[in-house]
Amino acid sequence: MAITRDTTVDWMERFAVAMTEHRQELVALDTAIGDGDHGTNMDRGMGRALEKLRAGSPDDPGAVLKTVAMALVSSVGGAAGPLYGTLLLQMGTALAGRPEVDREAFAAAWRKGLEGVQARGKAQPGDKTMVDALIPAVEALEASADLDEGLRAAVKGAEQGMHATIPLLARKGRASYLGERSQDHQDPGATSTYYLFKAAGEALAG
Amino acid sequence: MAITRDTTVDWMERFAVAMTEHRQELVALDTAIGDGDHGTNMDRGMGRALEKLRAGSPDDPGAVLKTVAMALVSSVGGAAGPLYGTLLLQMGTALAGRPEVDREAFAAAWRKGLEGVQARGKAQPGDKTMVDALIPAVEALEASADLDEGLRAAVKGAEQGMHATIPLLARKGRASYLGERSQDHQDPGATSTYYLFKAAGEALAG
Amino acid sequence: MKKLINAPDDVVVDALRGMEAAHPDRLRVSYDPAVVVRIDAPVQGKVGLISGGGSGHEPMHGGFVGPGMLDAACPGQVFTSPTPDQMLEASKAVNGGAGVVHIVKNYTGDVMNFDMAAEMAGGEGIEVETVLTNDDVAVEDSLYTAGRRGVGVTVLAEKICGGAADDGRSLQEVAELGRRVNANGRSMGMALTPCVNPTSGKPSFQLGEDEVEIGIGIHGEPGRFREKIGPASQVAERLMTPILEDLPFSSGDRVLAFVNGMGGTPLIELYIMYAEVARIAQDHGLTIERNLIGDFITSLDMQGCSITLLKLDDEMVRHWDAPVNTPGLRWKA
Amino acid sequence: MKKLINAPDDVVVDALRGMEAAHPDRLRVSYDPAVVVRIDAPVQGKVGLISGGGSGHEPMHGGFVGPGMLDAACPGQVFTSPTPDQMLEASKAVNGGAGVVHIVKNYTGDVMNFDMAAEMAGGEGIEVETVLTNDDVAVEDSLYTAGRRGVGVTVLAEKICGGAADDGRSLQEVAELGRRVNANGRSMGMALTPCVNPTSGKPSFQLGEDEVEIGIGIHGEPGRFREKIGPASQVAERLMTPILEDLPFSSGDRVLAFVNGMGGTPLIELYIMYAEVARIAQDHGLTIERNLIGDFITSLDMQGCSITLLKLDDEMVRHWDAPVNTPGLRWKA
Ligand SMILES: Nc1ncnc2c1ncn2[C@@H]1O[C@H](COP(=O)(O)OP(=O)(O)O)[C@@H](O)[C@H]1O
Ligand SMILES: Nc1ncnc2c1ncn2[C@@H]1O[C@H](COP(=O)(O)OP(=O)(O)O)[C@@H](O)[C@H]1O
Numbered sequence A, B: 001m002a003i004t005r006d007t008t009v010d011w012m013e014r015f016a017v018a019m020t021e022h023r024q025e026l027v028a029l030d031t032a033i034g035d036g037d038h039g040t041n042m043d044r045g046m047g048r049a050l051e052k053l054r055a056g057s058p059d060d061p062g063a064v065l066k067t068v069a070m071a072l073v074s075s076v077g078g079a080a081g082p083l084y085g086t087l088l089l090q091m092g093t094a095l096a097g098r099p100e101v102d103r104e105a106f107a108a109a110w111r112k113g114l115e116g117v118q119a120r121g122k123a124q125p126g127d128k129t130m131v132d133a134l135i136p137a138v139e140a141l142e143a144s145a146d147l148d149e150g151l152r153a154a155v156k157g158a159e160q161g162m163h164a165t166i167p168l169l170a171r172k173g174r175a176s177y178l179g180e181r182s183q184d185h186q187d188p189g190a191t192s193t194y195y196l197f198k199a200a201g202e203a204l205a206g
Numbered sequence C, D: 001m002k003k004l005i006n007a008p009d010d011v012v013v014d015a016l017r018g019m020e021a022a023h024p025d026r027l028r029v030s031y032d033p034a035v036v037v038r039i040d041a042p043v044q045g046k047v048g049l050i051s052g053g054g055s056g057h058e059p060m061h062g063g064f065v066g067p068g069m070l071d072a073a074c075p076g077q078v079f080t081s082p083t084p085d086q087m088l089e090a091s092k093a094v095n096g097g098a099g100v101v102h103i104v105k106n107y108t109g110d111v112m113n114f115d116m117a118a119e120m121a122g123g124e125g126i127e128v129e130t131v132l133t134n135d136d137v138a139v140e141d142s143l144y145t146a147g148r149r150g151v152g153v154t155v156l157a158e159k160i161c162g163g164a165a166d167d168g169r170s171l172q173e174v175a176e177l178g179r180r181v182n183a184n185g186r187s188m189g190m191a192l193t194p195c196v197n198p199t200s201g202k203p204s205f206q207l208g209e210d211e212v213e214i215g216i217g218i219h220g221e222p223g224r225f226r227e228k229i230g231p232a233s234q235v236a237e238r239l240m241t242p243i244l245e246d247l248p249f250s251s252g253d254r255v256l257a258f259v260n261g262m263g264g265t266p267l268i269e270l271y272i273m274y275a276e277v278a279r280i281a282q283d284h285g286l287t288i289e290r291n292l293i294g295d296f297i298t299s300l301d302m303q304g305c306s307i308t309l310l311k312l313d314d315e316m317v318r319h320w321d322a323p324v325n326t327p328g329l330r331w332k333a
């Protein structure tokens, strides 16, 4: 089964719910190695994104992601705003005009999004950022045969990437100010990225 | 036995020691109904006064009291500075030129000092101030037959006056800002005044 | 107690050393007796203007010494009024032949020490006029108490009298204007936290985790009452209502609104308070023609604020707007 | 958490309402997107100067909008960088045809949002030059980290670039000067207490009753190390030593010394710190030609301070001394 406008909207709504539910968890993670606002920022941003979705009613998956991207860029701020904004903007652009999206196109869009995030933030794998959750998830999606399997694998990949950030020493973002004190903490952005894939798995799997 | 220059210096030295020993007690009393500096102010002031006594070596009881008065005026500040300064300045002036001071002259000097304090501070009896310790002490000194008896009576009078301030509602000084909340607290200035008489009893009795 | 100090007993002297090091071009600092004097004092023919009080209220008073405001300030120990010898020294240093105005906050200690100083200055042939400030509506005023405390209006009186003195007004005129400013100004303060006096090292009062103290003084004196903290809008009402009723201020009045921080409150909160003050003033038909927002008369590290409203007339506005060049207040110079 | 606010989510908007109510004669405030613009912007032919960042650092940046300093400021949520649409709006509002300088503190979020804004502004034909400040020596700098944080130097760069822009300098010249200021400035901060973010309601870090945190950031980021509190002289050494070694500053240098309060520290303590800074500077043969003491780049209610030293040249001094008229910094106007 392919990804449609409606399942994409469902994905974004589930992600918004997750950001509200896990707001405190993300705040706690960001308080430990950052400035404690990641949960608040993402929750505020996705709330704004849903408003825009309802107002604009975009008519294909790409347009949905672009709408969310613009809302995040103009309401999240911090590092996560430009990063998630760039991620979804690149994905939306890659999917422009397609009413239905299959695994291959979806994986390609994620690749473009990942490239956009790295271009914007200059983070390398292992720098303890959302990139560490993105890479294994995107690679899993690329490697799998069909969408359902790919989504399952991507969620697992994101989860592993998220956990893998715990021992890492942060080299980008606020956490890098802590040097070694940034170790033994899970990266907030990698955690919100895992929830993005988790929501995708729930909404987009047939 | 009459009061001499040396016994007057001894009196002031004992008062200075008392202000150091009871500094915290006076601070605590002033913290409860004032701004917590009475002990610090008096201790600092009497420390300065002893320096001046050693430097100046005044040659009669009146001169000793004037020296202490000027030192207090220029180093205590707050309400207590002008009040104790005026008290001792008036006493010193009253005793000017006498190498030896008997009970009668001493009592008369205290009366002048008390009048000076009331002129400076406008406090009436019962306003919960040092005046409430001064009045019974001075009256006792005036009423008694000889110096030793007078000093004992004055110390007792000051002590009773000091305790009598506890239930009073403050009408002068910072404590008056508290209205009824100033009740059930002993007045700091009445307390330091009691120590002034106590030191007199120790130093001036034959 | 955690403070950026060397030793509790050195706080005032060390801060004066900082003032002297920071503003050698504007201020002369003497230590015994402690006096801060504008560098070019005495200004011949100009009425001299001095004030003083316990330390711990910075920038008041030393930070207000300079052209357009005070000619000298006498810093006492923390929360303890200065002594007559300081005030005499200051009066001599700023007397340009036109007499000296003493601006005195109404506290027993300040009043008695300035009284002695005025007597001494008179003895040395210096004409002194005293302006007593007592604008704190949190304290009930009566013949049988020490009367109201002088708080926020003191800052406004120092600026406005400074403008008038620069403008060549006579000793009487400057003093009269100062008294008029005091008569038309009302203040009230509140605290979120007590302050910690470096000498005692202890909080000036105890306050619950969710309590505020309404009607506090600037020496950590507890206030009229305490209550559970409410929104800024409610705190503003608590302070504005007694202020508005006391003068009273009435619809059509032109006012200066002064939102003052107690020392530990961030500016962002003072602006939030100002928004509420402006709303309430408007609801009462007042026109805020001038305002002042920031830490000007503080209480060490206390968190909280005070509000002062001054009913303006043209002369006050003119002298408020006049150039001022001090470390703590500066414009048009 | 006890604060003078109405609700955690309204802090920034309510404070902006206060700014708008307090300074209608000088500032224009828009709320969506949130931008504070000087009333007479754009000034034709003048290089436009904007900055922005998370709120909670007041008076920076909104308090520095006005003649001689910033043309506009973009306030983000508390401690969260603002968004590109705010910066684009501000750039449009202040572009007088000579281009716009973005003064950006080096934080990942600020940098990325300003990058996007610069791209958008370029798309609309506005020439943008970015000045990145990264003066915090508490953070080790390297290609493999986010690099040093921008702190105290930002205030100095905003004033000095503002003076240059008023002086008719070109976009390139103003940006170059700003970069030179950053290259010649170093800062370090410390905290006696953490700050409490209104959104989380929790202290940004834990500190013992007798501990200080050395090397903190302005968002409650913990510092390099913590130690038992010592006298002000020792705290000053802790901050000055790495600053002096880093540039390095050497005997004979002319400097501007900036002692900044973190928001909850009383002015009297900042002057005590300044006395120590002046002593240390003198011991190292530096000449302090200018100074700034007070709360200018704060961290909500945090108690503590930061020290910034800027190695001066004649051009910097001239533009520092130039008239400035903003709510937060004002002289000669
Ligand atoms: N340069 C970067 N590249 C990729 N991701 C980054 C980068 N810097 C920060 N991040 C991500 O952003 C997250 C923090 O986001 P957030 O707290 O919202 O922003 P801020 O750090 O500005 O407060 C980090 O946990 C990290 O995953
Ligand atoms: N008007 C007054 N007349 C007489 N004594 C007074 C008056 N006002 C205050 N006092 C005395 O001064 C004492 C307080 O002294 P102190 O704490 O040193 O001064 P301050 O109140 O200025 O801090 C009070 O306890 C009271 O006994």
Ligand SMILES: [Mg+2]
Residues within 6 Å of the ligand: A030, A034, A035, A036, A037, A038, A078
């Ligand atoms: Mg964060």
Ligand SMILES: [Mg+2]
Residues within 6 Å of the ligand: B030, B034, B035, B036, B037, B038, B078
């Ligand atoms: Mg006292």
Ligand SMILES: [Mg+2]
Residues within 6 Å of the ligand: B035, B037, B078, B079, C079, C080, C081, C109
């Ligand atoms: Mg006192």
Ligand SMILES: [Mg+2]
Residues within 6 Å of the ligand: A035, A037, A078, A079, D079, D080, D081, D109
């Ligand atoms: Mg942030």
